[in-house]
Structure formats: structure tokens, C-alpha cells
Amino acid sequence: MKMNARIMTIVVLVVLFGGIALATALGLWNTENTRTPTRLEKGDAAGEYGEYNPEDIRGSYTFTEVSKFFEIPLDELRLAFGLPEDIDMTVFRTGDLESLYGDQLSEDQEIGNGSVKLFVALYKGLPFPLTEPEYLPEAAAEILKARGNLDDETLAFLDQYTLQVTAPENAEAVEAVQAEAEEEHTESGSAESVNGNTTFKQVLDAGVPEERIVEILGMEMPNHILTVKNFCLENGLPFSTVKGALEAEITGE
């Protein structure tokens, strides 16, 4: 049987686009990481089973996504983190906060994705470990206190880790601050951060011994090609704590 170019073209197009259509119908056509946070499991907190887990808020989430997933009014988030009125919340990511307050923070202080996790958890009354320093702007702490659902331990934690900071006054100023931070980051050639894409292989390559990783995880050394984040999520470990410990090992602090 002979096959001419026209028929072959039709077969090629049908197989490619038909295959994609079929995969889409079967839910197999995913072109990006799932952007839905994991949900709290049984035993995480009484009565909160099935809620989205604030610990799984990623630095790539926009504030609009956080608002949608956790049903927190966007204006409340804007106010809490001092974001200018004209900033596009569908684009501005929680991880972008890290560069927002520039030189108002000391070296051991950070307002970033971790701060959003803390704010969301306390706002919604969801579980969150108060074991590591996690800083919030004063406005965020005031909003949480005004809701009146915090216990004494949490109030004390907030008092200890609340910072008086001022965000840039408009979107243009935010962009300028971010550009400056990006430039500094590039110049310093920093490779010291552990993010959602970092694998154990990269942590090992950064000079952290395997024994130390095992110690931090409290588990056997995982497959090197796994990302730290996925491993933590699958094994119920707090990613922020593991990330902090690994970063400290990498920087030698």
C-alpha cells in the first residue's frame, strides 16, 4: 500500500492534535505545575481537614491566587503587606515581597513568602508551626490582632516578629526596588537559596554532606533527583524549616 504526502500530513496532524485533544479530555494534558495548594490531612488540626494548607503557599503564587484559594479579601492582603493601590495583584507574587522592603530589614530579617504563609494561617485560624522566626509588617499584625482569634502564645510571637516597614508608594517604585535587588543578586552570583525546584543533588553539590541532610530530615537520604519541596510535602515535613536549615548549611551560618 502506497502512502502519499498529503495523506501522511493528515495522519500526522490528526495524531498530534487529536492526541492532545484526547489527553486533554482525559485530564493528562498538563503544561504547568499544579498551582493548587495541598489540603490539610486528618490529624493536622481538629475541624480543619480538607482546607488548603497555608504551608504549601509557594513563592510563585500571585496575591490574587492566595486570595482565591484561602478566601481572604484581596484588599485585606494589600493592606497587610503595604502594597500600593496601583500594583497588579494578578501578577505580583508572594515571593516578590522579599525584595520589596529593601534595606529596611537587617540581614537576619525577611518579609517574603513565609510571611504570607504565617499571615494566611493565622487569619484563617489554620495550623502553622511557630518554631522559626517569621516576620510580618505591622499592618498585617494589626489585622490579625483585630480579628480576635489569637491565643497568648501567638500574640507573643507576633509581638516578637513584627516589623515597622514602609513599602514603595506606587507600582513604578516597586519595579525600581525589584530591579535593584535583581541586579545585586546577579552581581553577588548567589546560589545559596533552596526553592521549590531545588533537588537534593543540588544541595549535595552546594557542599552539604549527606549525613547532615539526613540529620535535618530525620529520615533516610532520599533519591537525589527529588526536589526538597516535593519530598517535604510527601513526608509531612515543614518545607520552610527544612529549607532554612539547608540554606544555613550551604552558607555556613
Next chain:
Amino acid sequence: MQKKKTSKKLWIRSAVQIFFFGLIALIAVNHSLAEEGRGIAFLSSASLHAICPFGGVVTLYQLVTTGTFVQKIHESSVVLAGLVLLLAILFGPVFCGWVCPLGTVQEWFGKLGKKIFRKRYNHFIPQKIDRVLRYLRYLVLGWVIYMTAISGTLIFSNLDPYYALFHFWTGEVAVTGMIVLGVTLLGSLVVERPWCKYACPYGALLGVTNLFRVFKIRRKESSCISCNLCSEDCPMNIQVSQKKVVRDHQCISCLECTSEAVCPVADTVVLSIGEK
């Protein structure tokens, strides 16, 4: 014997190549726009990695051993890898000859090279050396799969000219990737499809299907007039005129050698299943 008046290029292949080049270019641009919140709604804004079938190949080891994907790779890459493999089993590496935008760009540069060097074009490298170099891409394939398996990262993206071609404006492309793209495009001025011939790991993998593909390119000796046009026009320098069935691992199923294109005798070089 029915002889055609003129031989011609397959216009339908050029149309398909332009379509896929345009589609991938638009998606790549839209991905950049979407990151700035200005994406075009009706067009996919998927990353280039998500729509590259080779990503589905390099992630297989990790998918099987840990159930996860290599960084930046998603289910879509595995789906595409499966579809392209199905096409390759049917028609050989038709993806290379008809769909891959990097192959298309090399051909466009090659047209310029043909105008400059005329008959010498695509015949600069001595056959002995060329024959050995053709196996280099299997080393690249082995290296990429091994390094991806042990690192869990897309090691190859820093060298990948395909990624560089559709991301050169983003500042995300490694210098090495830009260099490989530059060498590939310059090389295309003297050799047809140099990346495909000597370095492409995906082409190496798909090329294996030439050994057992369902539809093969066959030359009917009884009607062949030995004009040698099929061999001369083959972008991969395969001596089609000396074979009854093309099983060369370098064939890209472009069909330019067939009686629908350069072969001047009807029904003499054809894509077929079985003897006829």
C-alpha cells in the same frame, strides 16, 4: 514508463513546517507575555519545555523510579513523546522532517548556503569522517539521559539550540546555548541540517525507528532510470539510488526523494507498506 515533466519540492511539507514554526514561535512569545500578565487569551502560554517531546524522553527514568517529573517537565511532554513515537513507528522520524522548528530553520539557512556554494553545498565533509560523526548524536543522547537521570534537572537546556532559538530575547538562555545555536546556524550554510546529522539526541532516538517503521521509502529498480536525483537531493546524504528500501538511521522522512518530489519517474521512489 510514465515520466514527469518536472521535479519539484513538496510544497505541503514547506507549509507544515511554516505552520509548526509559527505555532511554536507564537507560543514561546505568548509565554513571555503571560509572565508579564499580558498573555493572549486564546493562545497557549505553555513553556517551551512543556511542549517539547524530548522532555518526555529524558524524564522517563525519573518518572518510572520516583513517580515525579524532572524540573520544568510536565505530563504534556510525556504525551507528546508518546504521540511522536507512534508517528515514528508508522513513518519514521517524520517529526524531524516535517515538524521540528529547529530543523526548519536549518533548512532555511541551508537555502542560502545552496545559493552561495551551489554543487559543493552539503558535500564539504569527507565521507569517511562524516560517517563516523553521524554516530556522535548517540553519545549525546546517552550523555543527556544519564546526566538528567542522576541530577533530576534539565542539564541539556543549557546547550539546547532549540531552547535558545525560541528564548534568545528573554535573557534566560545560557551563553553555551547561544553558542551552539550560532554554530548550528552558521554550519547550516555549508552542511544541510548539521545539528540533526551530528548532535541531535532526539533525532538519534527517533532515527532508530527507521530500522522497523511500518511505512518505508522504497525504490522500484524496474522503473528507476538511475538519474541519481534522489541521492543528490537527500538532505541527509543518504544514497537512496543504491537501495531498494531505505533503512538508514539518518532518514528524516522528508519524502523529498520520492516520485512526488524529486524523482522524475512516477511510482518509482515511494513511501509504502509491503512491496508495492
